[in-house]
Amino acid sequence: MKIEEAQQAIKEVLPEKRYLHSLGVADTAEKLAEKYGADSEKARLAGMLHDIAKYFSKDELEAIIRRRTDIPDDYLDYSDKLWHAPAGAAYVQERFGLNDREVLSAMTYHTTGRKNMTKLEKIIFLADYIEPGRDFPGVNEVRKTAGESLDEAVFQELQRTIIHLLEKRQSVYPETVEAYNDLVR
């Protein structure tokens, strides 16, 4: 899938604000890939597409997750805010024939993370958090860390994300804690 096709595809399904966020993630991911020695074209493509399923209906997301043997069923037991990530990867594979495993896994884990994340997974996970359009307490500290260490920046993002979920009394996907524990060590 070419980057222009990806951009066109998300423009058709995302509201303006989310579309601009996706362009920001694509740019940020490309820069992080250049800095940390990952494939910058794949980073740009995964960043562009990561939220493609964000505005699919709950029913549509659930149907995708249920028919895919590569998405754990317990995903549906956790917040529906997580569903668009693996469902989006499944969708671009089914709809556009995108079969690049690195791009697909970076899309799949962009919200939860997991243990033993690939470099591209870390880059999309981080770019989603720090792209220029993001504005929340602490984002500048993580942006600064992203200029120094990819692992430390991903660690800080995991730490802050889990604390935020706990403070809001929301459930925490187990793989997110595994990702955190993995980087503690």
Place this chain on the structure above:
Amino acid sequence: MKIEEAQQAIKEVLPEKRYLHSLGVADTAEKLAEKYGADSEKARLAGMLHDIAKYFSKDELEAIIRRRTDIPDDYLDYSDKLWHAPAGAAYVQERFGLNDREVLSAMTYHTTGRKNMTKLEKIIFLADYIEPGRDFPGVNEVRKTAGESLDEAVFQELQRTIIHLLEKRQSVYPETVEAYNDLVR
């Protein structure tokens, strides 16, 4: 095992401060059991014994964990501050022939919690946190909640404990997050 034997056993292996903490947990657990309809004798016994292995050497704790098929091996991958809980349960079973499953599981899960906790497990978990000798920020709020709802108090303890670990950049045992998620729902 009688409560007097238990008290004597911990007096022999615990320093004064930890011994007094154990008496506090036994008292608090007994009261919580009366309030929430659990067996108050078992609560007192489990509270008395919960930290019996707290001052065993790391090697001794590791040896107990390795020889027990009922303690997951991955326990040793996490903080050694967790080890005394299942090791203590194994020890009282082996050394004193204490075979009450409810008491043993309350000892085993007093530090980590787990999903689907029994009432006695919740009581020991909570009593350990709020016994009168404890003094840390927020403890009074949890004490107050403990007078109103066992589940909500355990939830608050899990929430605060996990946040505390995250802020200190320490690993979080997965069953603790499962316990938290279980009570979110």
